[in-house]
Amino acid sequence: MSYFNLSKLPVGATAYVQRLHAEGAIRRRLLDIGFTQNTPVSCLYQSPAGDPRAYLIRDAVIALRSEDAKQIEVDCRDN
Amino acid sequence: MGLTKQSTGHSVTELDIKKLTPNDKVIALAGNPNVGKSTVFNALTGMHQHTGNWPGKTVGSAQGIYHYKNENYALVDIPGTYSLVSHSAEEEIARDFLCFANIDAIVIVCDATCLARNLNLVLQTLEISDRVIVCVNLMDEAKRKHITVNCKKISEILGVPVVPTSAGKKKGLSTLTAEIRRTTQNLSGKTPKLTQYRSEIESAVAMIEPAVQSVTDKLPSRWLALKLLDHEESFLRSLDSYLGCSVLEIPAVAEAVKSAKAFLSAKGYDTVSFRDALVCDLYRHAETISQAAIRQTDTLHDRRQLRTDRLLTSKWTGIPVMLCMLLCILWLTISGANYPSALLSNLLFGLEEPLSALCTSVHMPSWLHGALVFGVYRVLAWVVAVMLPPMAIFFPLFTLLEDLGYLPRVAFNLDHAFKRCRACGKQALTMCMGFGCNAAGVIGCRIIDSPRERLIAILTNNFVPCNGRFPTLISIITMFFVAGTTGIVSTVTSAILLTGLILLGIFMTLLASRILSDTVLKGIPSSFTLELPPYRRPQVGKVLIRSVFDRTLFVLGRAISVAAPAGLIIYCMANITLGGTTLLSHCSAFLDPFARLLGLDGVLLMAFILGFPANEIVMPIAIMAYMSESTLTEFNNLVALKELLLANGWTWLTAACTMIFSLMHWPCSTTLISIKKETGNWGWTALAFFLPTAVGMLLCFFLTTGVKIVSLL
Structure with missing residues (x-):
């Protein structure tokens, strides 16, 4: 199992949330959106400039900037 | 009496409820952003509040009155929010209104196509009020996406009425108004079943609840105990101004909170991991419910949406x-x-x-x-x-x-x-x-x-x-x-x-x-998070x-x-x-x-x-x-x-x-x-x-x- 941050997840791939390094307001925001441990998250597509990118989490598409995605540690399982 | 500065003596919320008669029932319309709350609002009140397909369209709170079986209902459309934890001034007003106003019933509007994530807000709201009606909106869209939602099953699990609607097509609204009436008159005969957190949290809550019960009977003690452990500054300010005193300065409460926090700390929970645990448990509960009540058979629709999105956002196009x-x-x-x-x-x-x-x-x-x-x-x-x-x-x-x-x-x-x-x-x-x-x-x-x-x-x-x-x-x-x-x-x-x-x-x-x-x-x-509906x-x-x-x-x-x-x-x-x-x-x-x-x-x-x-x-x-x-x-x-x-x-x-x-x-x-x-x-x-x-x-x-x-x- 390899750990890396969400901003490195290739488009089209899926990983599982391990932990959040964000603090304060953005941490709560991410939790509310559903970035809790072991939740699958996939990167669907990116904007013309490559940042922000759109992620599928709990049936919703959420755009995150790379600075914020870097605060989310994920792991890739069996694929 | 609605919550105004005059009626409570506290400036808990900036919302003034406009009623036709003092007996009008106050109904709050809450929900995640972009689930069609404004459409439900318009369908019920016959008003023309502008709707748009993007999160945050409703800013400020629209109010409207509808008449049903000889009674007036003052409907308050609250800005969309993912949870009762506030992030912006706008969300704070919404949260304070739901928590502290004298509301006769809260209708939580959900999106049938992504119900699991919407349930997070529902579960949080159940903790503050026993007069909640869940309105599962966009049923027509869910049907197109081959998603079936068993509202009866959800109602059994949550212990509150769950009404399927397609507000855009005016379907299910008569059932919704009937359920709102039954709930405001305490006729629904149901008691909400609350989320059970992990045992450490439940024990800590039990340590505070008795002390809190003696302070106020207007707010649910279990929820208050959870919020005191959570210790969110902006919420505590609103709470103190609602109660007219500083809760954490009441000796019995302070003592209980202190020992509960010491207990949690011994189990390895600090403020941050406690909050994480709350959200995780709520989401786990929501997942259990959606697994029991929601079935999705086809993802073709999603694939088409994804193709469109890639075309509209790719580097070259x-x-x-x-x-x-x-x-x-x-x-x-x-x-x-x-x-x-x-x-x-x-x-x-x-x-x-x-x-x-x-x-x-x-x-x-x-x-x-x-x-x-x-x-x-x-x-x-x-x-x-x-x-x-x-x-x-x-x-x-x-x-x-x-x-x-x-x-x-x-x-x-x-x-x-x-x-x-x-x-x-x-x-x-x-x-x-x-x-x-x-x-x-x-x-x-x-x-x-x-x-x-x-x-x-x-x-x-x-x-x-x-x-x-x-x-x-x-x-x-x-x-x-x-x-x-x-x-x-x-x-x-x-x-x-x-x-x-x-x-x-x-x-x-x-x-x-x-x-x-x-x-x-x-x-x-x-930081920036934006939902792409x-x-x-x-x-x-x-x-x-x-x-x-x-x-x-x-x-x-x-x-x-x-x-x-x-x-x-x-x-x-x-x-x-x-x-x-x-x-x-x-x-x-x-x-x-x-x-x-x-x-x-x-x-x-x-x-x-x-x-x-x-x-x-x-x-x-x-x-x-x-x-x-x-x-x-x-x-x-x-x-x-x-x-x-x-x-x-x-x-x-x-x-x-x-x-x-x-x-x-x-x-x-x-x-x-x-x-x-x-x-x-x-x-x-x-x-x-x-x-x-x-x-x-x-x-x-x-x-x-x-x-x-x-x-x-």
Whole structure:
């Protein structure tokens, strides 16, 4: 199992949330959106400039900037 | 009694509930962003609160009353929120209202297509109230996506009524109103089943609950115990002001909280991991429910949405598609407005003569006759004939795009540019709202969490032309920049030029944002999360009828209230003489030297000043002023109008400067009032006034001077 941050997840791939390094307001925001441990998250597509990118989490598409995605540690399982 | 400052003695919430009778039931309508709350609200109250397919469309809280079985229900539409933990001022108001107001029932509207994540808010709300009704909306959309939702099962698990609806098609609403009635009368016979947290948390809660019970019986003790452990500052402030005392300073409570926290700490929980655990357990519960009650058989629909999204946001197609879309809308507006515009001007200017004859036949004094017909009526006719058609076409087109869900993709595409200017990508959304009306755009800035970024968005909103300025730009382009071409070539060229002008406005928005970030509003960009909602088929018929109807009435009302007095002033100024010359000549001669520096003339600058209450009347006023000093009388089409302007010394440079100045000058009075309300500060309001004015004047000055120098060489 390899750990890396969400901003490195290739488009089209899926990983599982391990932990959040964000603090304060953005941490709560991410939790509310559903970035809790072991939740699958996939990167669907990116904007013309490559940042922000759109992620599928709990049936919703959420755009995150790379600075914020870097605060989310994920792991890739069996694929 | 609803929650007002008078009724509680505390300023817990800024919401005032308007009721018809004191016995009216207060119903709060809550839910995640973009689940169709406003549609449910409109369907129940019969009101026309504007809806749009993007999160944060409802800012402020709409209220409406509906009548059911001899009782009035005051429905309060609360801005969408993911949870009862607040992030922005807007969400704080929503949270305080749900937690502390005397509400008779809370309806949580959910999206049937992603119910699992919506349940997070439902589960949190169950902890604060036992009078909750879950409304599972967008059932029609779920059906299209082959998702089946077993509402009966969910109702069994949650212990509250769960009603499936498709509010857009008015399905399920009668069941919803019936359930609301039963709940407010305590007839539902159900008790909510609350989320069981992990055992450590449950033990800690049990340690605090008895102490809290003795403090208040108005709030559920279990929930209060959880919130005290959570220790969120802004919530504790609201709680203290609601109770009228500081809860954590009550010895018994303080003691209990302290020992509960010590217990948690011994089990390895600090504040952060405690909060994480709460959210995780809520989501786990939500997952269990959705696994038991929701079945999804096909993902074809999602794949189609994904293909569309990739096309609309990819590196090579994202921006071009966006530009094409803008161009297309502008072209439809320009070419579509031609015919009704000609028709209206023939009709209205044709009426001028009979009207004049009527005044003569009733022996009206000539000064009154002149003022009414050549002053008031003529300006009104100009506003309606030239300004109304493009507005009536542009607005519904734009609303369709909004309903479709395209605007969040615009924000997604443009976020990088805004980030580089140290602003928020959501500013692209408020900028787009500015195309409709700058005042609406300014109020819309509430969706931006960071106060610094919100101010930037407010101060720069005026750099995109509103609906009231489009017709001015369109008519000038048609007269001066596409002359000699006809038909489709002419309208397409006009649309391209107008797109260019809008891009200039967007560029200035970004530049001004960057300058503000580097000077008075220093800071780094904050975090950014933006939901990209699924595309929805717009309710075409409804959009067309409502926006044409509402807009038409609104513009006509504004034309009468603003253009009529302005027309009167111009007429009086043109006819009152002082020392041999008219007042109008005095004024324009006074403004002329300065206006010439900007490539304008005294009359135009005066028209811009008089157009302060509404941008729609700037061109009509200028035309009136030119006409009053001219011997020509027939000006019912753009060809004649161009001759009038040429006779008054207009060149292509005057036209270009007028367009630039129209794009960038002070915001109209309505927008400034909104800015004052939103910022609560005269300083920012003044900056919002001077920033675009200074930019516009500088650009016009440089262009004029540049052209002069080049022509001298």
